[in-house]
Amino acid sequence: EAQVTQNPRYLITVTGKKLTVTCSQNMNHEYMSWYRQDPGLGLRQIYYSMNVEVTDKGDVPEGYKVSRKEKRNFPLILESPSPNQTSLYFCASSSTGAPNEKLFFGSGTQLSVL
Amino acid sequence: QKEVEQNSGPLSVPEGAIASLNCTYSDRGSQSFFWYRQYSGKSPELIMFIYSNGDKEDGRFTAQLNKASQYVSLLIRDSQPSDSATYLCAVIPDSWGKLQFGAGTQVVVTP
Numbered sequence: 001e002a003q004v005t006q007n008p009r010y011l012i013t014v015t016g017k018k019l020t021v022t023c024s025q026n027m028n029h030e031y032m033s034w035y036r037q038d039p040g041l042g043l044r045q046i047y048y049s050m051n052v053e054v055t056d057k058g059d060v061p062e063g064y065k066v067s068r069k070e071k072r073n074f075p076l077i078l079e080s081p082s083p084n085q086t087s088l089y090f091c092a093s094s095s096t097g098a099p100n101e102k103l104f105f106g107s108g109t110q111l112s113v114l
Numbered sequence: 115q116k117e118v119e120q121n122s123g124p125l126s127v128p129e130g131a132i133a134s135l136n137c138t139y140s141d142r143g144s145q146s147f148f149w150y151r152q153y154s155g156k157s158p159e160l161i162m163f164i165y166s167n168g169d170k171e172d173g174r175f176t177a178q179l180n181k182a183s184q185y186v187s188l189l190i191r192d193s194q195p196s197d198s199a200t201y202l203c204a205v206i207p208d209s210w211g212k213l214q215f216g217a218g219t220q221v222v223v224t225p
Contacts, residue, residue: 040122042218043204044215045213048213056211103160103213
């Protein structure tokens with residue numbers, strides 16, 4: 001089954017403790033991206049990657065890192081999480097990132113930073 | 115000012131009626147526009163995309179784009195209770211890869 005898999009589904013952590021949210025897709029997609037969703041603000045793009053080894057900032061990259069060492073994986077790294085990074089995170093992918101392509105979303109990761 | 119603006123709602127629509135959702139965007143160079151539906155606790159799913167001025171119809175959904183007014187809308191005809199969800203407007207600004215979402219409009223279809 002074609003899918004984008006995020007792990008974990010829920011995560012509670014404390015301020016300053018490094019964490020990684022994994023994202024993997026099995027569709028051989030070139031394009032992957034990360035979003036956070038907060039009430040009243042909608043989805044905001046954190047980072048995106050047009051292909052392996054190429055990443056670029058979205059609208060809210062501060063406090064986040066990503067890496068794209070292989071096509072299928074695009075982990076989101078929070079080196080020193082803070083409470084304002086408490087949010088619902090979505091990973092998504094599409095074939096090439098072209099404007100007319102459907103974006104496939106993962107199921108989301110609910111992160112709470114205490 | 116947010117780049118993509120939507121009324122948050124909730125928009126209450128009787129079953130069988132037409133739901134009309136609006137979205138405005140600030141980047142005049144934007145070329146591609148999308149409507150996503152998101153059920154509570156779920157991930158967004160694409161309903162429609164539109165690139166050209168005018169209307170685009172897909173089943174009960176019609177997207178309308180007016181680039182001069184920087185306005186895109188979604189009409190849902192014959193609304194059903196299963197249409198109750200949050201509808202997200204999304205825009206690709208002038209660079210590929212970036213995607214900007216509005217905050218979403220909650221639609222509630224009442225039987």
